[in-house]
Amino acid sequence: MKEYATQPRRIENLNILVQYASPIRYTPIRHTNTVQSLPISFSTVYFNLRMSTIVEEEPYAAAVSGAHLKNVCSNCFLRNDEKPLQRCSRCKVVSYCSSSCQKKDWGIHKDECVFLVSVSPNIPRSTARLMARLLIRKHRGDDVSVKGFNGRCFDDLMHHSDEIQSSGEHLELFSSLVHGLKQYITEEFMVEPTELLRCFGRMTINCFGITGDDQITVGEGVYLGLSVLDHSCAPDAFVRFRGRTAILRSPVVGQKFGNELTIPYTNLDTLSSERRSALERQYFFKCTCKVCMNTERDGYARSLQCDICMKGVCLVLDSSTVLTCVTCGAVNPTPVDEAMRMSQHIEWQLEKQKDNKNDVVRNLYSDVALFKKYSVILSRFNLPLAALAYRIVNLALSLDRRDIAQSHAFFYLDAYKRYLPVGHPLLTYCFLTASMAASFEQPESIRVLSLLEETRQACLLSHGPRDPECVNVDRQVSLYRTRLHNICPDFPA
Ligand SMILES: [Zn+2]
Ligand SMILES: [Zn+2]
Ligand SMILES: [Zn+2]
Ligand SMILES: [Zn+2]
16 A cells, blocks of 8 residues: 655655645535536646756665565665566575576675674664665775766765764764664775764765655665765755656756756755754754745744635734734634644644654545544644645555545645745645545536646656656546546546
């Protein structure tokens, strides 16, 4: 079964590149009974934009995460849930999609395989396996001889070992890693402590979470060239993955790779305070970008809907003493601290259920109940509420509960469009998920067709026209047009 998209990763997971989850707003569902009604305004922003692929890069070293060792190929990182992959017959830990992939990985795995056999039946965490792969490469001198597309080698990467030494959290991670490594790798691959700390720093600071198109992280990898790029919460480039291949795309046409491009290191569908502390904890810098300095953004992310005009929202800011509608100016009777608590309540639920994946059906029902409760109070830009709706749709689709998926499909895109930059791969995935869920709606409607067309534009930007995902959306759009034409022959096929 498909997992629902997850929340931002914690530092232990060493994920730079985010994984994502989240959300829209609930208004009582109005069924569009005729194709004339068009409740969703079609965004034109996409039509004026172009994005192009600037560079593609293979990892210097990568490791499949523990949960995916059986369904993700340890060489190409493509995921296959249908047919079992072939496991390495010696260690029985790593799997491959073909014997050609197995051969290509053998150069590194032949040493790793010995380590894995020696600790069997235990399987070290992906962080330790990635570290071991880095040490294997170092042992061969690859850390100075193998160069990325821009000439950087592993030894050139930043390590921030001074900051690590003064951070209790990082040091703790480091010592538990060293403890595990000592049992895992053979002595000849071990390096002296200072060098080991630098290697750890280079790995933690420069490692990308390798995500599938569904934004589920399947592994971690170090990319020598791309790791030069700095972070911005208003980035001008994005990294997504095709298997283990990292693809850098930017909205600037004809753009060449340059160090001035920025990418997001962390989830952008978050409050500034959360994002800034995550960045500081993992990467040792304080983000002072315009997005982080914009307090209004966070006010929207926790906003309530106005119960007078019904269209406006009441921003919930740390400095608010009373909640006022930005549209009609009416004062909302809800006290500020209560408004804050509502968003927090949802955040707790989002967090809590991450650790309890056993009873997914019960999780789904409790999410639906919570959503119902708050969707009449919180606004369509409220981020926790949107995250909840998004999780409901993902979970409902994975359980084939089309009714639930369909009825929540339109309730998270307003928020995600507000907080995620155009061209962000997560935004495309939000659209793809909403489209899939909405297409179960009966009867067919123009609002679903509009959503599909907007999805196509988003996909065109983030993935490019030749990507299979984009080709698939194209097909869905024309199939849906035909369905609409069949129930309403006036509608052009
Ligand atoms: Zn493969
Ligand atoms: Zn093996
Ligand atoms: Zn920022
Ligand atoms: Zn109002």
